[in-house]
Amino acid sequence: MYHKEKSIQMKSSASALYNNLSVLRIAPRSLTYFTVVHANMVNMVSASWDGLNYSHRQLQSKEANVATSSSLIMQAAWCVLPSRDILVLTSQKGIQMYESDGSIMVYWHALDTPETQTAQAVFARGIAAVREKYICVGISSGSMLVFDVPIKGSNITLSEVLEEHKESITDLASECSGSLECIADMVSADDSGNLCVWKSGEDFQLLNKIPDKAIEAFCSSVKLWKGTVVAGYGTGQIRLYEAVTGIVHAEVNAHARWIYSLDIAPFSGLLLSAAEDSLVRVWHLTMTPETNSVEIVHMYNECVTDTQICGAKFCDGDGYAFAVTGYDLSEIIRYTQV
Amino acid sequence: MSSRTLPLLFINLGGEMLYILDQRLRAQNIPADKAKKVMNDIITTMFNKKFLEELFKPQELYSKKALRTVFDRLAHASIMRLNQASMDKLYDLMTMAFKYQVLLCPRAKDILLVSFNHMDAIKDFVKDTPSVLSQVDETYRQLIEMYTPLSSGEFQLIRQTLLIFFQDMHIRVSIFLKDKVQNSNGRFVLPISGPVPHGTHIPGLIRMFSCNGEEVKRLQFRNGGNYTGVLREGSFEMFGERVIKLGTNMYSVSRPVETHMSGTSKNSAQKKSVNTAPNPLAKEELNMLARLMGGMEVQKPGNADSGFRVNLFATDEEEEEALISRPDEFSYDVIKIQATKNQQANAELVKIMGDFTEEAGEPCSSSANSKGDDLLAMMDGL
Numbered sequence: 001m002y003h004k005e006k007s008i009q010m011k012s013s014a015s016a017l018y019n020n021l022s023v024l025r026i027a028p029r030s031l032t033y034f035t036v037v038h039a040n041m042v043n044m045v046s047a048s049w050d051g052l053n054y055s056h057r058q059l060q061s062k063e064a065n066v067a068t069s070s071s072l073i074m075q076a077a078w079c080v081l082p083s084r085d086i087l088v089l090t091s092q093k094g095i096q097m098y099e100s101d102g103s104i105m106v107y108w109h110a111l112d113t114p115e116t117q118t119a120q121a122v123f124a125r126g127i128a129a130v131r132e133k134y135i136c137v138g139i140s141s142g143s144m145l146v147f148d149v150p151i152k153g154s155n156i157t158l159s160e161v162l163e164e165h166k167e168s169i170t171d172l173a174s175e176c177s178g179s180l181e182c183i184a185d186m187v188s189a190d191d192s193g194n195l196c197v198w199k200s201g202e203d204f205q206l207l208n209k210i211p212d213k214a215i216e217a218f219c220s221s222v223k224l225w226k227g228t229v230v231a232g233y234g235t236g237q238i239r240l241y242e243a244v245t246g247i248v249h250a251e252v253n254a255h256a257r258w259i260y261s262l263d264i265a266p267f268s269g270l271l272l273s274a275a276e277d278s279l280v281r282v283w284h285l286t287m288t289p290e291t292n293s294v295e296i297v298h299m300y301n302e303c304v305t306d307t308q309i310c311g312a313k314f315c316d317g318d319g320y321a322f323a324v325t326g327y328d329l330s331e332i333i334r335y336t337q338v
Numbered sequence: 339m340s341s342r343t344l345p346l347l348f349i350n351l352g353g354e355m356l357y358i359l360d361q362r363l364r365a366q367n368i369p370a371d372k373a374k375k376v377m378n379d380i381i382t383t384m385f386n387k388k389f390l391e392e393l394f395k396p397q398e399l400y401s402k403k404a405l406r407t408v409f410d411r412l413a414h415a416s417i418m419r420l421n422q423a424s425m426d427k428l429y430d431l432m433t434m435a436f437k438y439q440v441l442l443c444p445r446a447k448d449i450l451l452v453s454f455n456h457m458d459a460i461k462d463f464v465k466d467t468p469s470v471l472s473q474v475d476e477t478y479r480q481l482i483e484m485y486t487p488l489s490s491g492e493f494q495l496i497r498q499t500l501l502i503f504f505q506d507m508h509i510r511v512s513i514f515l516k517d518k519v520q521n522s523n524g525r526f527v528l529p530i531s532g533p534v535p536h537g538t539h540i541p542g543l544i545r546m547f548s549c550n551g552e553e554v555k556r557l558q559f560r561n562g563g564n565y566t567g568v569l570r571e572g573s574f575e576m577f578g579e580r581v582i583k584l585g586t587n588m589y590s591v592s593r594p595v596e597t598h599m600s601g602t603s604k605n606s607a608q609k610k611s612v613n614t615a616p617n618p619l620a621k622e623e624l625n626m627l628a629r630l631m632g633g634m635e636v637q638k639p640g641n642a643d644s645g646f647r648v649n650l651f652a653t654d655e656e657e658e659e660a661l662i663s664r665p666d667e668f669s670y671d672v673i674k675i676q677a678t679k680n681q682q683a684n685a686e687l688v689k690i691m692g693d694f695t696e697e698a699g700e701p702c703s704s705s706a707n708s709k710g711d712d713l714l715a716m717m718d719g720l
Binding site for chain 2: 294295
């Protein structure tokens, strides 16, 4: 179904972090941007579609009162809003937001870090753009910060703090189908496998909480598409839930190790899953509104030999191409449909 | 990231070090009483109460430089001496072995089982010495107390923290290459066969449900691997079958310990940015290091007869050659620390460090950076 294309080389290797690849397609300029986290830095590569031009930029983590920070970055992701794209970096010290090409930092939010080291780690993780103007970021305490983003400029403000989760946030996702009919706008996942479903607005509203019944549950990656939550777990399972009710549509014994990344191609319903077991799998989701059912079928496997995959994303809305990163690998591996 | 990583890093690296030293002591036919003394002395120092207290405090991981300094000191806690080339090689082997174990752990939580495998072996090394044995038992209790309540998410954070520490290290180890667990490019083999971790199902099944929870459809898919069942859960108590074999002793007298420096230079072009970025916490780190090592009781050196040198290479010529030909990017900068809590202990340590420098070549490289030099000058006045 897919074949391997020429890889993109990076300045440094990818760290073993969940969802460690973000892709932004800039159609008007025939470019695609990729970001991958390496410890306290982010590698940004822009690749022209003709495969001839690549340019690199590296962004550093930031810390108050310090010229060069060694604070580790947990995640980097683009937030696509109607009027602008913002690149968000979450680290042990705070949240950095940049214009989409990474050239200008437009906002910095420092996390409350205790004076002396505590047993509980402090960091921000989980990034999602929600509806027209919100960017949500998760924190290790379980809180979620909601930022209000203006159409342009740096007047970004903290609009709300959502305190629902009790464990560290692992991932956030917003409804990606583009449909305005969906009631649920965002889903959040935490360290103990709990999922919360939200409706956005001046005040975000909790629509549903999907607790996890398994003892060893841990959800590392989550997506929301057409009202269906797709969650990837440390046990290698993928589960599909109806967001507002929590009804389980499907359970897949998908991987032999911890799932590190999920992605959905919203126009085609293709689902990408990648795990520490070296495998990337492509699935297809179909909704049948009449019976309120969701089906998932397996389409394709790709083995990235001797690599613990940490990021996998589609490069376009149809799922025609996807890219993969792995721990200790200094390249972004790409695949396109044959 | 995780502030609970250092104890696991230290204990597992220490365990690997003991396996290697034990093998070399036997291979070099060191008399049994001397060999036993070395092992006991090192283990006593490793599990020193004050030292462990510092270690178990919540803290960020030390830099590679700082950790190497701790292990240098530990390796010289007895009458045994190591030349720089041998110490470098020892450290390469220790770190690559633990990197391998962390990568191949079926579940993040199994890092604790790997640690228990090392602890079980250490306990066996000192089973005839009750005083040390009780220290080791106390450490088991501390490990169990600190780590068994953690969730799988917290273990995965610890694992991710360790993997960042080991990032971009691809030194080829002969025993790994022979066993085909490492490729010739230095990367470890990750099999897509064998049993799946405890708590995971073999991939291949899709189950779909109706709104009232009834299963309505089942589909199978080809998983592309060759998985053969589910692992049992190992014991997380002081005694018990660990199930996981990672962290057990893979060396024996007949299996030599070699590393290959050549052929890894293309990987070394990767800058280890965490290491080379100017570290504004260097002063803080040196302070922590000084407190940690202040708790390490270093043995008074015996007379010239009881001391001896251990070589990690087959011959002295090989060792010399290794030192000369070691590529720059693989050199470990070691901080020379002479800081302790009191003047008398400081004087003793200065003497010991002086003895090492005079007799056995330089076990510690004195290439600390200028920031380190200023701080050391400050500490010498303590």
